[in-house]
């Protein structure tokens with residue numbers, strides 16, 4: 075089942091767009107099934123769950139952390155994540171920078187733009203993102219932007235939100251040419267990824283459409 079769903083998505087996804095399989099709340103067996111079908115990039119959103127799963131799964135998995143990260147949980151996540159996609163506050167970015175400097179590491183991050191209209195959605199404002207790009211912090215490699223569109227059936231709303239984040243990325247690429255690695259645009263989930271691809275997504279984060287519904 076999982077392998078079939080995965081292959082259906084991969085057959086429709088342009089090869090240049092990375093598929094992040096979002097395995098939060100799903101058991102190790104489900105992740106192994108996707109791994110055995112060839113999937114190597116997985117996303118998790120809860121620090122404890124993430125830290126518990128990583129050592130039990132193959133070492134060549136590329137883990138992305140995509141959830142809200144509190145600064146007292148950095149140690150559970152940063153040693154194992156190839157990319158932190160969900161930097162949603164300046165406070166968090168500063169804490170990651172301090173951790174990176176103290177560990178002698180560089181942490182790859184995406185800046186999460188507050189995109190959807192729901193109050194529950196987190197993220198940085200465009201102004202905050204531009205100011206971060208203008209004064210990069212030590213130990214941080216800014217790799218691009220992440221965003222979540224409003225959860226709605228109205229395609230026009232979703233499209234305009236994806237256009238907004240794509241435009242911000244272009245603005246940053248033009249305005250800050252020294253940020254050479256700022257290339258990623260992580261937009262698109264199970265219900266809206268085709269619209270994200272149209273808008274220029276470089277990575278989609280898909281959970282339900284691969285693993286089925288989550289049990290909370």
Ligand SMILES: *Cc1c(COP(=O)(O)O)cnc(C)c1O
Nearest residue numbers: 096119140263264279280281282
């Ligand atoms: C859960 C989650 C996803 C995947 O959502 P689906 O609708 O299950 O595809 C993508 N991005 C983030 C940040 C998430 O938390």
